[in-house]
Amino acid sequence: MRRLSVLICSLMLLFVLLLPGASKSKAASQSFQVVAVQHKWNPEVDYASPDAFKAKIDSIMQDVMGKVDPNIPTLVTFPEHIGLPMLFIDNDIDILRSATTFAEAIQNLIKRHFAAVSAFRLYYGVDWVRALFLERSGVMAKAYLNTFKEMAAKYGVYLVAGSIPMRAVNEDGTLVKDDNTVYNLSYFFGPDGHLIGYQKKVNLVPTEQYKDENGNYGLDLNAGTLEELKVFSTPFGNVAIAICYDAFHYKVIWELVKKGGEILVMPSANPKLWTKEQQSDWLNSAWLATRHPYGLKWFANPMMVGPLKDITFEGQSSLGVNWVIAPEGPKMNYMDLDPITGFLSIAPSKDQYEIVETRISR
Template sequence: MPPRAFRVIAVQPHWRATDFTSAAAFRAWMRAQLEAARPHVAPDRPTLVVLTELNGLPLVLRGGGWALGLRTFERVAGALFVSRLPRTLPVLLRERVSPVRALQLADSAANTALYLHTCRDLAREYGVYLCCGSAPSPRYRRRGRTLEREPGVLTNQTVLLAPDGTLIGAADKVYLTPDEEAGGVDLTPGRLGDLRVFPTPVGDLGVAISLDAFRLDVIAHLDARGCTVLLQPDANGAPWTGYEGLPPDPAHPRDQPEAWLESSWAVTARQQGIRYAVNPMVVGNLLDLTFDGQSAITGPPDEAPQPRSYVMTAPRPGFLALAPWVEDGPSPHLRAVGRQLAAHSGHPRENAYVTTVLHADLTLPATTLKPSAPTEHERALQALLDGHARPPRRVPWALLGLVALAYALWRKR
């Protein structure tokens, strides 16, 4: 069989809280990313577009634009939980989850449908293979024409789509950061054994969302299953030129760009089975949360001999494409710039991050892998996309409570 020649595209977008306060605003923000990628879509070969981590998380703000004036994500989430109490409280009590997880689960059916249908429509319209980034997602099973949600579960999940809009597969993030655990957005960790590799015309795709790409057991698992192109959607919730949030030695913290060399770049520099990696990163201040980074596409050093690297690190081969940071210079100066860009800094440069699109043309031998059978969850998502099943219907707990109260008062009379 002939080798696979294809193009990969990494989109580095800039998000704002207002992009998520309505379905129309979210669709427009997602479409803008595909429009930015459009000039780089190859007319003569398949194209894979990779979007960023947690680009569906802020959908919890949908319908809550009135709360953005509270300025912090924690305050806004608290206000939305209270304002949606008829929906959030039953989930909290019935499924024994935290308020922040209950807030997300209460509207997860509508937000999951919006997210998936938006991505499906974009994959079809632009004719691309699409890694949708990731979003907080329940696990579903199909029951007739209705999807049933696994109680209490909410993972950080990537969905992969073909150019005709069909589902290729889904993957959950295994290793969560402290901001994703209890006390943060409170997500459910995925299971390492559930990660699979998806053979496609744009590579044998393995997904390692953000922190997963730093973990040797995740990389070894995907490598052993034949991964040739690693997808690392990312949302780094800190100033890029500060110190890493997860130092291996708290007494000797490293610069974030230095730590990032242990993910995609290190994976492809080893020259094992995983030949290429695509690592898009979102930028922008979301209320009081800061997101920044440098997106990259990496490959074998002999295919990218030009020395270059993230700011604050020494140039090296292996970067097929690399987003610039806001500026270059000595580390103390860049740390100061990072603080100026950060949320609520009050500096004129606040939120002035770089947006860009990267692309690279890649070639791989024909795949020898066979697609694995879809999981129950993937079959449920495909049924949702096909219109053969609908999300779980919202139970009118408030109305049922009023009926029960009226009945009790009537009996008392």
Template sequence: MSAPAPQSQPEQPTPERPNADRHFRVIAVQPQWSAADFTSAAAFRAWMRSQLELSRPHLAPDRPNLVVLTELNGLPLVLRGMPLAARAGTFERAAALLFLRHLPRALPVLLRERVSPIRALQLALSGPNTRLYLETCRDLAREYGVYLCCGSAPLPRYHLAGWRLVREPRTLHNETVLLDPHGDLIGVADKVHLTPDEEAGGVDLTPGPLAGLRVFPTPVGDLGVAISLDAFRADVIGRLEEQGCTVLLQPDANGAPWTSLEGLPPDPAKVRDQPVAWLESSWQATAAGGGIRYAVNPMVVGNLLDLTFDGQSAITGPAADAPAPRSYVLTPPRPGFLALLPWVEEGEPERLREVGRQLAACSGHPRENRYRTGVLHADLTLPPTHLPSPPRTPHEEALAALLRGQATLPPARPNWPLLGLAALVGGVAWGLLGRKR
């Protein structure tokens, strides 16, 4: 497959043209993932490239393009090199197999940093997985000539020590990385409000600080990131609005059937349909008439082991910019949806809920895992920005150096006493597993 021609970039505001409006296109990709996409570096690169290829027919040749990918699209990289875990059937079994497979690397982290086994596993594998994730995204941003919201991935906090990146102990954020068309870093944003599946009982991530959220002025909007649940939270939206956000990016991975009922923290008793809940995020942020004019909310679909992911990707904005009223399934039509990917069916609520159960992981139905994928785009216009770019954090300086090839992630140094203990524990565990079989 031939690479796309570099996208021509129109003139942007300069000191000589300070009042030029910004005309640009935003693109939201709704992909389907599977565990097999993460078992090798080649498979991961192919899956990520496929999303840019889906975007390719929608790229505008006469203006900058912003492509927005989905939440936690780097999380399953822990499966890399372990096809057996990808076929384990459940997340818990896969995690156990992975921990045993990588015990010599994960156990020293667990003992030294006093973290949970699942966080120790991710931290132990974070060096090569961070490099693969960032370099893949960098290369795609360059090749397709786009501004790229990479989605999000579990990333440690780094700082530079000479030409090496040094990892901060214990810390592992759900983090979005923003790149420009040269593959250079614009900035990063950490998820502040974690779901129960992201907390200690699940993949065990570190919540980001609210004060760390910033807005990044670019030719494709004054970008603020609110990863999934963050876009539902008034403190996050308020902070981004205070800093001048005009385009909200909401990468998402909704881990439930789209037509099921749910209760969101901090009020799980407030049960409603998933699509009703989603109206309280991007759509509400742009419908409120505040400083956030547009929002882009791509959602990943697909059954990952025994986990179900589903949703409807959307681009929202002022009612005057939108076509006829429309909305998510199970909700009445309303103004403000500039683009909306249809769900797999339209119909009565009970029928839609049944279809959601059929699609879900482990349903055994012929329609299991047959979700809808697609791409949305919208052409947007904003006045010129007068916001200054925020200063880079030490973590951003480290990632920027890595992306430029000016720094590297060193391999983990073996701790021989702990590795000996790891081998002993691994042998005992393997013996016990063998007896159970």
């Protein structure tokens, strides 16, 4: 039975690799490097201004380049919601500093910009928090795009810039569509600094919705659709981005596989303690996506850690490989779990800044 199961799984993987779109990537490089940045929140300092944020990301990129070979193609990935505190980046960081909770900070930001937010609320027919994101999106997009475009070009890397909740914009900051939508978006830049594309999060967690399960107001974001999911071609393979919770959903993974995805990037921000139960559950995301029958070849899961006011984020960033490519690879796992194959590198801490990297030979 065991041999039969292995044979069936291998045939399923072969089927996936032969799906339409699976061979659409450019001629793949022989080797490349993948980096997952485990970013630690320090929003009162790092988001004090656009220049402060750019300086912070620049310092991280210097650390990254100290760990990789600059002569080999490199994919650098940042975590989910790295752009969220940009709500306060335009002379409003004092509001974030003085607030006790993040919800209080948002409320006070709405009060400070009451006239402008009210205008957006009335014009687009949305509630207060959505109106705030609509009004702030111009400032947020400028700081986010300028920083990551410049970093990708300065260091000559492919860069998945985590994610940011804002209106969808083009590379020059102009709106893709002038409507009332705000998404959790992850932008992807090439080594020339130009935008390769962006991905929308499809499956929102309760805090990203209008209200959570307890009736508390959330970020009131819009969800993307399966049909909108994209896969991005690079010289070392097709990059498929699944923003955090999306990587737990088989429909998202299958859609990315059908479109030719090879390298799964899962920008994450886990607002929970990194318990043994959380660690076990996390195996149902990127690690599982490189098991049978999906067939994705590698994954990068950069995690956000540290406190954002009253919300604490924990997790271990990781890099991994498909079981068929490396059936006898190294054994490791999250800190409280027994070692298994499928991981290539894991951050040693759950709450500290880390750079996790590996070199992959195709």
